[in-house]
Amino acid sequence: MAVKQRFDHRHILSLEDLSEADICLILQTAESLKEISERSIKKVPTLRGKTVVNFFFEPSTRTRLSFEIAAKRMSADTFNISASTSSIQKGETLIDTARNIMAMNPDVIIVRHSCAGVPGILADNIDASVINAGDGIHEHPSQCLLDMMTVRQKKGKIDGLTVAIVGDISHSRVAHSNIIGFSKMGAKVRVCGPSTMIPIGIEEMGAKVYGSLEEAIDGVDVVMALRIQKERQKDPLIPSFREYSRFFGITKRNIGAAKPDALIMHPGPMNRGVELDPDLADGPRSVILDQVTNGVAVRMALLYLILGGD
Amino acid sequence: MTGKAPMTSFQKMRGGDASLDAPLLFKNGRIIDPANRLDLNGDLFIENGRISWVRPSDKESSTVPDDTRTIDLDGRWILPGFIDMHVHLREPGEEYKETIESGSKSAAAGGFCGVACMPNTIPVNDCEAVTSFIKARARNGYCRVYPVGAISKGGKGEALAEFGEMRTAGAVAVSDDGRPVSDSQLMRRALEYCACHNLLLISHSEDLNLSRNGVMNEGPLSTKMGLRGIPRSAEEVMVYRDLSLAEFAKRPVHIAHVSTRESVSLIRRAKAGGCPVTAETAPHYFTLTEDAVEGYNTRAKMSPPLRTGDDVEAIREGLRDGTIDAIATDHAPHSDFEKDVEFEFAANGIIGLETAIPLALALVRDEIFNVTRLVELLSLNPARILGVEGGSLSPGSRADVTVIDPDTEFVYTKEEVVSKSRNSPFLGSELKGRAVLTIVGGRITFCGEEFQR
Ligand SMILES: [Zn+2]
Numbered sequence: 001m002a003v004k005q006r007f008d009h010r011h012i013l014s015l016e017d018l019s020e021a022d023i024c025l026i027l028q029t030a031e032s033l034k035e036i037s038e039r040s041i042k043k044v045p046t047l048r049g050k051t052v053v054n055f056f057f058e059p060s061t062r063t064r065l066s067f068e069i070a071a072k073r074m075s076a077d078t079f080n081i082s083a084s085t086s087s088i089q090k091g092e093t094l095i096d097t098a099r100n101i102m103a104m105n106p107d108v109i110i111v112r113h114s115c116a117g118v119p120g121i122l123a124d125n126i127d128a129s130v131i132n133a134g135d136g137i138h139e140h141p142s143q144c145l146l147d148m149m150t151v152r153q154k155k156g157k158i159d160g161l162t163v164a165i166v167g168d169i170s171h172s173r174v175a176h177s178n179i180i181g182f183s184k185m186g187a188k189v190r191v192c193g194p195s196t197m198i199p200i201g202i203e204e205m206g207a208k209v210y211g212s213l214e215e216a217i218d219g220v221d222v223v224m225a226l227r228i229q230k231e232r233q234k235d236p237l238i239p240s241f242r243e244y245s246r247f248f249g250i251t252k253r254n255i256g257a258a259k260p261d262a263l264i265m266h267p268g269p270m271n272r273g274v275e276l277d278p279d280l281a282d283g284p285r286s287v288i289l290d291q292v293t294n295g296v297a298v299r300m301a302l303l304y305l306i307l308g309g310d
Numbered sequence: 311m312t313g314k315a316p317m318t319s320f321q322k323m324r325g326g327d328a329s330l331d332a333p334l335l336f337k338n339g340r341i342i343d344p345a346n347r348l349d350l351n352g353d354l355f356i357e358n359g360r361i362s363w364v365r366p367s368d369k370e371s372s373t374v375p376d377d378t379r380t381i382d383l384d385g386r387w388i389l390p391g392f393i394d395m396h397v398h399l400r401e402p403g404e405e406y407k408e409t410i411e412s413g414s415k416s417a418a419a420g421g422f423c424g425v426a427c428m429p430n431t432i433p434v435n436d437c438e439a440v441t442s443f444i445k446a447r448a449r450n451g452y453c454r455v456y457p458v459g460a461i462s463k464g465g466k467g468e469a470l471a472e473f474g475e476m477r478t479a480g481a482v483a484v485s486d487d488g489r490p491v492s493d494s495q496l497m498r499r500a501l502e503y504c505a506c507h508n509l510l511l512i513s514h515s516e517d518l519n520l521s522r523n524g525v526m527n528e529g530p531l532s533t534k535m536g537l538r539g540i541p542r543s544a545e546e547v548m549v550y551r552d553l554s555l556a557e558f559a560k561r562p563v564h565i566a567h568v569s570t571r572e573s574v575s576l577i578r579r580a581k582a583g584g585c586p587v588t589a590e591t592a593p594h595y596f597t598l599t600e601d602a603v604e605g606y607n608t609r610a611k612m613s614p615p616l617r618t619g620d621d622v623e624a625i626r627e628g629l630r631d632g633t634i635d636a637i638a639t640d641h642a643p644h645s646d647f648e649k650d651v652e653f654e655f656a657a658n659g660i661i662g663l664e665t666a667i668p669l670a671l672a673l674v675r676d677e678i679f680n681v682t683r684l685v686e687l688l689s690l691n692p693a694r695i696l697g698v699e700g701g702s703l704s705p706g707s708r709a710d711v712t713v714i715d716p717d718t719e720f721v722y723t724k725e726e727v728v729s730k731s732r733n734s735p736f737l738g739s740e741l742k743g744r745a746v747l748t749i750v751g752g753r754i755t756f757c758g759e760e761f762q763r
Pocket of ligand 1: 567
């Protein structure tokens with residue numbers, strides 16, 4: 001079909017809001033924009049005069065930088081605001097904060113926050129477009145889109161593949177977005193981890209739960225390892241990294257169960273030797289660096305589509 | 311002034327001119343009084359703050375004094391005054407959310423003649439001085455106020471508070487509401503010590519270790535929304551603990567705001583075995599499910615959290631079969647700036663005094679229980695459980711009366727809210743049935759627009 005598709009979303013809050021067609025359009029757009037990053041002058045004037053605010057309530061270098069580079073490559077003006085304390089501690093409500101940002105008259109606000117739902121609250125209360133750059137343990141849509149872009153590049157498709165996500169599924173916004181996204185695109189998604197890290201009702205989001213790592217990665221096309229933390233907010237989840245690594249770490253030995261050409265992915269930052277063997281992370285099947293490169297392209301595509309470029 | 315008559319009016323319990331305490335004759339009401347097994351169409355006469363007589367409409371009324379105010383109720387319901395045994399009035403300490411004056415006014419507007427106020431104020435109501443302060447403030451209010459003292463000093467869960475002195479100052483119960491007692495030995499001693507001072511113990515059953523970091527019911531929806539969950543077990547293990555302690559100590563325990571199916575089952579089984587337990591639930595637990603949280607709606611955030619449809623069904627069954635004895639609102643005012651924030655940072659609780667009657671009436675319309683049971687749940691049982699006067703329309707008793715119009719329909723709007731706070735998930739909802747007159751000690755404290763003179 002040669003019909004040019006329309007992208008009619010003002011905000012990118014959750015993978016749930018995007019249709020299969022929307023996702024295809026984002027990935028196609030990202031592919032065509034990727035070439036810009038390979039030029040010697042890595043800049044196009046597409047978004048000249050537009051203002052993009054990076055509003056990060058939670059420390060993040062990688063995602064913030066990726067969005068910033070994406071905006072700059074398209075000539076948008078960018079501002080970074082980081083707030084390490086929550087708005088309530090400053091005696092200011094989230095809505096007040098949003099109104100203050102609006103004084104800068106931004107076109108897009110990119111939000112990272114430790115609380116689920118914050119991008120949606122901002123979207124409801126301000127005039128600018130909002131992109132969710134990670135909200136609590138809810139979602140991380142641009143990470144999911146860059147993961148899908150990477151898989152599609154390497155495998156030529158997503159439909160029909162089997163993806164295993166291994167680690168703390170309960171507390172991973174990357175896992176949540178990827179389960180929704182990959183399922184929507186026709187992949188089968190398996191999740192695996194210590195039972196303290198598998199949340200109630202994850203099957204309803206489209207994932208199949210596996211208790212053993214060997215079974216989980218048996219015959220899969222993609223293995224995605226998540227960053228592990230021993231405990232979260234005084235909640236003991238695993239006894240030690242050593243024990244985790246012994247039963248759920250991806251190693252050269254157990255990766256044999258996956259397809260011979262299976263991709264190895266990690267959203268970073270990585271605990272080398274805990275969730276993933278360092279040799280695998282740096283080996284030929286690893287696409288971790290492609291993920292970083294594609295991150296910029298996907299974020300350029302989101303800004304471009306949201307700001308109505310044509 | 312445009313000359314428009316006021317929509318509704320309020321009178322404080324005390325002060326004002328003598329005409330406020332003139333005799334009252336209610337004619338042509340449906341009088342429902344489970345304590346006296348009455349359900350009849352009739353008249354009720356109040357004089358000198360007490361109920362004089364109740365009689366069927368077809369009987370010839372006896373003569374009444376000249377200064378009597380006669381109100382034709384045209385079939386509306388005359389009920390023994392409603393008592394809400396679980397509210398937060400926020401005074402002392404958080405007067406920006408609510409005061410004893412504003413909270414008691416909200417109670418009057420909702421048809422309540424009395425409220426029991428929980429001790430988690432600032433300072434905590436853990437001693438005679440704070441209890442006396444609340445009683446003194448309540449003299450300037452719109453309904454009776456029954457202070458509930460803290461179980462432990464400072465609500466810290468470490469040492470027993472002075473139950474006897476609080477009782478002397480007017481406390482009717484002790485509770486760990488808002489600050490659950492984790493130490494089971496302290497809970498046991500508290501139950502035993504209540505016996506000396508004839509106090510009820512009201513338990514907010516929550517295992518703080520299990521609920522830690524949680525902000526909504528734990529289940530598929532919390533997973534999908536990326537919010538940390540509070541498992542039902544956080545309530546149920548403590549309900550079981552307190553039932554076991556009550557059984558062992560042979561002392562009554564009252565379980566506050568029951569929210570899960572298993573809690574209802576545990577209480578039902580304990581009652582069948584003779585354990586001296588009573589229980590309450592709040593209108594939101596038999597009306598709403600966790601779905602109300604969708605969209606990160608902080609007006610639906612509370613503790614315990616809203617549960618599932620299955621739990622709602624069990625709560626309704628518990629209300630019907632007598633497992634749950636009372637409906638209490640857990641009226642918990644918070645200002646907008648504590649609710650217009652990230653879901654995880656938002657304060658727990660909702661206001662409830664002004665919406666309890668229509669929400670409870672919905673269950674009567676759904677034939678979950680009948681009107682007699684409604685009166686037991688909102689008047690007779692709370693009075694008996696707290697050991698306070700009220701709950702009946704017996705001649706000679708204090709004239710605390712709630713008159714409701716079960717059929718009037720209204721939209722509960724921000725402008726309509728009488729409480730100082732507006733944190734209700736029912737704002738904008740169409741509700742059916744409400745109080746039209748609230749009478750405390752023979753004086754009309756709340757008068758709906760129908761009866762404006
Ligand atoms: Zn409570």
